[in-house]
Amino acid sequence: MKTLIANALVVPMTKEGYSLRADIGIDGKHIAFVGRADASFQPDRVIDASSFLAMPALVNAHTHLSMGLMRNYKDDMPTLQEWLAEIFPVEDLLDERDILFASRLGIMESIQSGVTTVADMYFNQHSTAKAILEGGIRASIGITLFGDLNQSKERVKKSEALLKGFRNQPDRRIQFDYAPHAIYTCPEETYRYAHALAKDHGVILHTHLSETRKEVEDSISTFGDTPLSYLSRLGCLGDIKTLLAHCVHLTDEELIILKDLDATIVHNPSSNTKLSSGLAPISKFLEHGVQVALGTDGASSNNNLNMFEEMHIASLIGRVYTPTNTKLTPYQVLSMATTNGAKALGLEARIGRLEAGMEADILLLDLKKSHLTPLNDPFSALVYAAQASDVDTLFCQGRMLMQKRKILTLREEDVLKDANSCWAEVLARKRGEQNG
């Protein structure tokens, strides 16, 4: 299948400030060219993109797709810890069917906001993997470790067995990583085990880190060290690629440690503000040469998976919270949501830029909108003005997942109905537990 995206305003994310009016040829799963189509390219399908902006599809580098079930539930708890105390007992009630329905919901929302790649961390990962294949997007799925070493080993063993059929997919849309939840739920032995697994398999270690002041204070009193220093001292951050979600409260010493690591901080500005966790000094991280990607976190602490909104919030916060007197630029924020996210997941040779030879993960944004007129600067427009609902068409590996806002891989009505009925059942189970 050959597709010609004709005459788009292309933001290829190959260099700062660069955009061009061009055609994009897609041949199978890959981008054949970005430029002017010549007669040798015979497309099966032509999309008139003269009123569209084409850019790399977005990477949500830290999320929990299935937490959409708990959207707008137990909101506005004073702290992360008090919120988790409400959420953990509900999560214990979720079974593999719930996770399948919830994952479909999260994938649908992701597609609608132009996302084709997510780094997910949750339970019953085989259900999420099934939904990822159905929805047509890609994922780095975290095999979650939670609790002491025995509990974590048991979880990993169970997950690995259930995920067997999802390994080595021919189109390589799913990869796995190891995801110890956080230092306040996983002891030292669990982190050492997760690190050994990640190293042995040559995959990423994905964890929550330094999210709140309380986490930092407890870490100092329990381990005699701040969270990142503690994990570094254990040797759990070296020799592997790591994905460190939040990192709101890093010390200057920890920033120096990060320099020698293959680590990406995932900025989650909505979740960090909604849970009153704090503001991460992103411009300072970038000045220190630390790589930063962007994520929504789960929809119950956000409360959506809208990466355009996340870029907007990151941009706005990055203009006022400037501890080193530098402000985040639109291009930096767009990079976090595209090229940096791809690099964080080891996918930089495949996605994140629009160039010949890259896999065709492309979003087409409809520019015929009052809030995008006149356009002037496309980079500014994308982070300050664009809405997720402006995403008209989305490709992943050359396959069209959404066209004219209609999702082609999932039945939208069914996904919504299933999520509602599933959540009603979960609440009934919860009431049953309380009464019994």
Ligand SMILES: [Zn+2]
């Ligand atoms: Zn999270």
